[in-house]
Amino acid sequence: GQDPRFHTDVERLIKGLKSLIPGSAVVPTYFFREAEKWVQSYEDYHRKTVVDFYEDLGHGVFIHMIEIPGGKFLMGSPANEHNRQKSEGPLHKVRVPPFLIGETPITQAQWAVIAQQPKIRRTLHPFPSKFTGDLLPVEQIQWAEAVEFCNRLSRHTGCQYRLPSESEWEYACRAGIEEPFYCGEFLDAGTANYGKNIGQSSEIGNYPPNAFGLYDMHGNVWEWCRDRWHKNYKGAPADGSGWGKSCIKSQVVLRGGSWNSAESSCRSASRFRINLNLSLSTIGFRVSCSST
Secondary structure, three states: OOOOOHHHHHHHHHHHHHHHOOOOOOOOHHHHHHHHHHHHHHHHHHHHHOOEEEEEEEOOEEEEEEEEOOEEEEEOOOOOOOOOOHHHOOOEEEEEOOEEEEOOOOEHHHHHHHHOOOOOOOOOOOOOOOOOOOOOEOOOOOHHHHHHHHHHHHHHHOOOEEOOOHHHHHHHHHOOOOOOEOOEOOOOOOOOEOOOOOOOOOOOOOOOOOOOOOOOOOEOOEEEEEEEOOOOOOOOOOOOOOOOOOOOOOEEEEEOOOOOOOHHHHOOOOEEEEEOOOOOOOEEOOOEEEOO
C-alpha cells in the first residue's frame, strides 16, 4: 500500500526548500509542483527496489512490513567478542529464506486495535503497558499474548503472521554486519535506548535504523522470538526455522536488549532465556511473515 507518510515527506521537502530561498524572492508555483513530482518519482523508485508494504489495521493505524532478502550468515558470536556468552556458540552457518518483518516493534496503537477484535484463544487487554503512548512499543506482554496478537492479525489480514524465529531475528538485526552491533563495535546514547539512558521505553523510530531499514533492534524493548530456549546452538536449525522442542518447556528466547539493559545485552548475538508467562515493562515484540 502507499506510504501514509508520503505527503508529510513532501511538506518537509518544500519547507526545507523555502528555507533556502531569500524571503524577498518570488518563487513560481511550478517550482513546488516539480518538487512534489521529484518526491513522487523517488517513492515510485523505492517501491520498485524495496519490497515493503503497509498493513492497514483500520482507524488510521498501519504496520510497516519490510522484506528481508534471503541469504546465509554466521549465527552467534566469535570466541573473542567482548562480553560473549557460552550460549552464543558455536558459530554456525544459517541459510535464511526471504521473509518480512515489522519495521519497528509493535506499538501501543497497533496493539490496541487488534486487542479489541474478537479473541481466538486468549483475551488481550488493550492497554497493558506501564509506559503509555501510541508510538511507544507495547510492553508487559506475555509470549502467548504476542502469539494471540499474531493470530488475530492473520485473521484480520489473510496473511500468516507469526513471531520471528531466533535466526531470522539475528539475521535481520545484523543486516550483513559481523560486528557486535549493526552500527559498529559500540553503542552510545545517540544510537539506541539502553542502559537507563532515559529511564523508560522511547517512541519507535527515534534512533538510526540498520541497513535493512529496521528500527530499535538494539535496546528499547526486548523482543519475543518463537523459539524455545536451548543452552547453546548444538543441533540448531540451519534453515532459518524456529527451534521447537526443549528440555525446558516453559522458557523461550528474548532478543535485542531493552531500555534498562547493559550494552552487552543489546548485541546482535546476545540471547536471553525467560519464562514465557512473564510480562515486564522491558519486553515487547515485532511480527514477521513469509514473503511468499
